[in-house]
Amino acid sequence: MEEKLIKVGISQGDSNGIGYEVILKAFSDPRLFELCIPILYGSQKIASFYNKMLEASGITPVEIYTINDAQKAVHGKLNLIRCVDDNIRIEPGQSTEAGGKAAYMSLEAVVSDLKKDMIDTLLTAPINKHNIQSKDFNFPGHTEYLEKKFGDDNHKSLMILLNDYMRVALVTGHIPLSEVKGQLTTAAISEKLTLFNRSLREDFGIIRPRIAVLSLNPHAGDKGLIGNEEADVIMPAIENADKNNMSVFGPYAADGFFGAQTYQLFDGVLAMYHDQGLAPFKALSMDDGVNFTAGLSIIRTSPAHGTAFDIAGKNMASESSLRHAIYTLIDVYRNRKKYHAAMANPLRKQYVDRSGDKEKLDLTKDD
Numbered sequence: 374m375e376e377k378l379i380k381v382g383i384s385q386g387d388s389n390g391i392g393y394e395v396i397l398k399a400f401s402d403p404r405l406f407e408l409c410i411p412i413l414y415g416s417q418k419i420a421s422f423y424n425k426m427l428e429a430s431g432i433t434p435v436e437i438y439t440i441n442d443a444q445k446a447v448h449g450k451l452n453l454i455r456c457v458d459d460n461i462r463i464e465p466g467q468s469t470e471a472g473g474k475a476a477y478m479s480l481e482a483v484v485s486d487l488k489k490d491m492i493d494t495l496l497t498a499p500i501n502k503h504n505i506q507s508k509d510f511n512f513p514g515h516t517e518y519l520e521k522k523f524g525d526d527n528h529k530s531l532m533i534l535l536n537d538y539m540r541v542a543l544v545t546g547h548i549p550l551s552e553v554k555g556q557l558t559t560a561a562i563s564e565k566l567t568l569f570n571r572s573l574r575e576d577f578g579i580i581r582p583r584i585a586v587l588s589l590n591p592h593a594g595d596k597g598l599i600g601n602e603e604a605d606v607i608m609p610a611i612e613n614a615d616k617n618n619m620s621v622f623g624p625y626a627a628d629g630f631f632g633a634q635t636y637q638l639f640d641g642v643l644a645m646y647h648d649q650g651l652a653p654f655k656a657l658s659m660d661d662g663v664n665f666t667a668g669l670s671i672i673r674t675s676p677a678h679g680t681a682f683d684i685a686g687k688n689m690a691s692e693s694s695l696r697h698a699i700y701t702l703i704d705v706y707r708n709r710k711k712y713h714a715a716m717a718n719p720l721r722k723q724y725v726d727r728s729g730d731k732e733k734l735d736l737t738k739d740d
Contacts, residue, residue, distance in 0.1 A: 378410050379493045379706055380446060381699065382483040385415035385457065386498025387505075389464050389472040390680030391690035393423040396498060398692035399699070400435045400451045401427070408703055412446050412492060413437075414483040416457040416475070430688040443491040456482035465686025473504030480515075484522055487671055494702045495519075495673040498695075499680045502547075513547035515675060516666050523669045531568040531667040533641075534651055534677060536658040536697070540577075540641040541650040542569045542667070553646045557589060557602065562610035565643060570619050572667035573640055575712045576705045582640040585630070586611055586623035589645045593626045607645075627653070660693045663701045672705050674698040 386392030396413060397420070399405060413420065420437055428434045438450040446452040457475045464472070480500075486492050497515050512518040520530035533542045544565045545556050566584065573582035586607060590600035597604065607624045614621040625635065627644070631653040636642050644650025655662060655677060662677030676694035684690055 378408070378448060379703055380443065380491075381409045381411050381494050381496050381702060382443070382486055382492035383411055383413045383496045384476070384483045384498055385413060385419070385479040386476050387468075387472045387501045387680045388416070388419050388457070388461060388475045389467050389469060389685060390499055390501065390682060391678075391685050392498030392680070393419060394427065394685070394688070394690045395676065395692040395695045397423055397427055397435050397451075398432065398690070399696045401433045403449075405696070405699065406449045409699065410446050410448055410452070411699075412440075412443050412452040412454060412483075412486075414454050414456050414479045414486075416459050416461065417453060417455055418459040419457065419461065419463055419475075420453060422463050426686065427688060432688075443486045454482065454486075466682045466684075468501050468504050468680075468682060470504060473501060473506070476500045476505050477507065477510050480518070481509075484519075488522075493672075494706055495671060496695075496698055496702060497673060497675040499676065499678065501680050501682075515664075515673070516546060519666055519669060519671070519673060523671050528669050529564065529568060530669055531565060531572065533569070533572065533665045533667050534654045535663050535665055535701070536661045539636050539654065539658065540573070541636075541654045542641060542643050543645075543647060543650055544643060545646045547647065550646065550648075554589070554602070557606055557645060559606050559609045559613070562586070562607060562643070563613050566610060566614045566619065566621055567617070568668045569641055569643060570614075570621075576665075576667060576672075576708055577640075578708045578711070579640050581620055583638070584614075584619070584621045584641045584643060585625055585636065585639040586621060586643045587627045587630060587645055587649060588624035591626065591628070593624050631657075660691055661697045662694055663698045665701060665705070672702055672709070674701045674705075 424434045435451050437453050438447055439453050457478050461471050461475055487495055516530050516532050531542055532546055533540055544562055545553050570582055573579045589602045594600045594603040603624050611621050627649050664675040664677050666673040676698050678694055
């Protein structure tokens with residue numbers, strides 16, 4: 374049976390960054406249309422501007438098909454829903470209030486369609502976390518915004534940076550380093566381990582994931598010489614995970630862990646704070662890295678890079694990370710469907726009565 378083409382809703386990101394450039398470069402390769410139906414939420418004027426810029430550099434322009442309804446999206450073209458004012462001033466490389474407003478308008482429009490099930494997945498181009506701030510958007514990033522839109526008591530977000538050989542998740546995200554220690558509790562680490570383990574199983578098809586946990590302090594605290602968080606906070610979370618039938622190991626000192634490439638022995642790595650996990654990840658895999666928001670009912674990815682104002686409008690940006698973000702969206706979408714189909718009708722746990730001389734199977738009891 375042939376798999377249906379997945380509708381990928383794409384938010385344009387900051388109009389003065391490299392978002393449009395990497396989107397258009399990616400879809401200048403027609404083979405990508407064989408995998409999905411892309412729908413860009415943005416501006417015809419901005420798309421044409423960057424299309425012409427790339428054409429002048431020898432890159433085949435992308436055929437853009439303007440629609441007003443995601444259900445009218447066609448196969449084989451980059452569909453575009455106009456939700457950003459075409460009168461916006463385009464200033465590549467500049468952080469402007471207009472660029473932030475355009476990014477927010479695009480994001481709101483694509484999320485609205487995602488809530489209505491008019492698209493299947495979400496791909497977000499990079500935003501500038503400063504100029505997008507307003508009374509309507511007061512979040513440190515996409516992850517927190519999406520948790521507000523789609524999260525509940527049973528669905529908390531987890532940021533995972535990944536490529537073909539490494540997945541790094543974070544206990545704390547976009548917060549000041551001075552606040553990290555206060556937010557690192559055994560309960561918080563346990564929650565993230567549970568989310569990570571579930572995502573590795575459901576989203577990546579790993580039956581029994583092996584997760585490595587990084588320490589907070591240098592040298593994993595050196596047995597209390599440099600700190601006690603490893604023994605007092607992190608180890609209890611690892612022990613809780615073991616009691617819940619998860620394969621979790623550590624805590625490992627971060628420098629030696631990445632330096633010795635120990636991450637290759639695990640299906641996932643849980644870092645305590647943002648730069649502890651993402652600095653080595655991006656150093657090793659900036660071009661093919663993907664930012665994936667796990668834990669929510671929706672599937673969202675993004676390229677691992679930012680707006681890159683310093684190279685915007687210069688035809689210097691690589692589309693590799695965005696292309697891998699599309700591949701990841703499709704893989705996770707299919708993996709979740711397979712997992713939920715496999716778990717839809719699980720066998721009931723059998724109860725065996727061993728109280729008498731003979732063992733007796735009773736299928737009327739739940740446990």
